[in-house]
Amino acid sequence: MKVAEIPTPALVVDVAAMTRNIQRMADFFAGGSCQIRPHFKAHKTPAIAKRQLAAGSCNGLTCATVGEAEIVAEEALTDDILIANQVVGSGKAARVAELAKRSDMKVAVDSEFGLDDLARAAQAAGVEIGVLVDVNVGLPRCGIAPGEPALALAKRVDATDGVMLRGMMGYEGHVVGIEDRAEREPRATKAMGRLLESVRLTREAGLPCEIVSAGGTGTYDITGGMEGITEVQAGSYALMDTAYAKLDIPFEQAFSVLGTVLSRPRPDQCAADCGHKACTQDHGNPEVKGVERAVVMFLSDEHATISLPEDSEIAVGDRIELWPSHIDPTINLHDVMYAVEGEDVVDIWPISARGYPEQRRR
Numbered sequence: 001m002k003v004a005e006i007p008t009p010a011l012v013v014d015v016a017a018m019t020r021n022i023q024r025m026a027d028f029f030a031g032g033s034c035q036i037r038p039h040f041k042a043h044k045t046p047a048i049a050k051r052q053l054a055a056g057s058c059n060g061l062t063c064a065t066v067g068e069a070e071i072v073a074e075e076a077l078t079d080d081i082l083i084a085n086q087v088v089g090s091g092k093a094a095r096v097a098e099l100a101k102r103s104d105m106k107v108a109v110d111s112e113f114g115l116d117d118l119a120r121a122a123q124a125a126g127v128e129i130g131v132l133v134d135v136n137v138g139l140p141r142c143g144i145a146p147g148e149p150a151l152a153l154a155k156r157v158d159a160t161d162g163v164m165l166r167g168m169m170g171y172e173g174h175v176v177g178i179e180d181r182a183e184r185e186p187r188a189t190k191a192m193g194r195l196l197e198s199v200r201l202t203r204e205a206g207l208p209c210e211i212v213s214a215g216g217t218g219t220y221d222i223t224g225g226m227e228g229i230t231e232v233q234a235g236s237y238a239l240m241d242t243a244y245a246k247l248d249i250p251f252e253q254a255f256s257v258l259g260t261v262l263s264r265p266r267p268d269q270c271a272a273d274c275g276h277k278a279c280t281q282d283h284g285n286p287e288v289k290g291v292e293r294a295v296v297m298f299l300s301d302e303h304a305t306i307s308l309p310e311d312s313e314i315a316v317g318d319r320i321e322l323w324p325s326h327i328d329p330t331i332n333l334h335d336v337m338y339a340v341e342g343e344d345v346v347d348i349w350p351i352s353a354r355g356y357p358e359q360r361r362r
């Protein structure tokens with residue numbers, strides 16, 4: 001199949017650029033005490049996870065949901081899985097316990113409610129589930145307060161049957177996207193100070209804390225270069241998006257949304273078939289790849305309305321490519337990605353964990 005034959009809208013991966021991104025990250029961590037645990041949520045695509053793991057310097061995979069972890073296990077990508085998120089909700093702990101029968105499962109926990117739920121499910125299944133205490137390092141989302149509250153939860157984990165304290169994690173998501181490194185670096189260091197202080201207290205109390213997990217694409221070399229951090233949970237680096245492309249990090253945009261021009265109603269405007277059902281806008285409008293002075297004005301359900309210089313030769317039926325501003329939710333809209341080398345489609349990769357895979361099992 002040729003790129004020109006791909007039905008649009010569609011996701012297109014530049015395999016050579018993605019391979020360079022994956023290799024750069026693996027090389028950065030090669031031989032060091034900190035490793036990468038690629039975040040599967042970024043792409044939800046087994047073919048990409050396989051390449052990340054094969055490149056080396058990896059401690060298994062990170063997942064955001066039980067559904068993703070089930071796909072990782074089903075596809076036998078790795079048996080070392082961290083769900084870097086709270087597992088709370090009907091039936092979820094039992095599903096993790098089921099996974100723990102064949103995988104080394106670790107789950108982030110920030111509440112006694114979540115801990116007790118996991119412990120009950122583990123006891124019922126006759127397994128042990130690893131726990132990382134999830135410490136709030138500044139992102140207003142999940143995570144127990146650092147210091148004494150984190151230590152108290154760690155003690156509670158250590159004293160509970162069915163779960164095993166494996167370490168701590170803290171995601172500095174409030175700083176990973178700061179464009180200016182002079183601001184990003186001290187803020188990431190401060191956030192990680194909160195995690196490392198909680199780790200210190202835990203170890204001083206005689207508790208195990210073998211894994212210290214943190215970081216994202218924007219902080220991989222800051223957080224990943226700090227003494228005491230054992231793994232970085234970055235995911236976006238493999239494909240990248242326009243938000244991360246603004247940072248001074250050595251990863252290329254390897255991924256775009258391919259569309260077809262449906263209409264050129266005015267000389268200074270066209271509409272393509274890649275609207276917000278094909279490309280999300282939560283980090284801003286996508287950019288138009290390779291067409292000078294073309295700017296996405298807005299996305300509607302099935303259309304991208306793009307302003308063009310009046311002398312542009314873009315015509316109805318032409319292909320157009322958008323660089324998404326945020327890959328994770330954009331990828332989640334599609335069933336497959338087209339892996340491309342030059343003008344050739346070399347493979348079509350299922351996005352196996354897109355949406356909520358458990359809904360498809362009913």
Ligand SMILES: Cc1ncc(COP(=O)(O)O)c(C=O)c1O
Nearest residue numbers: 084171215216217233234235236
């Ligand atoms: C818990 C957690 N860890 C790590 C990441 C890092 O991902 P990225 O590579 O997109 O920075 C995220 C992204 O949202 C996350 O939620």
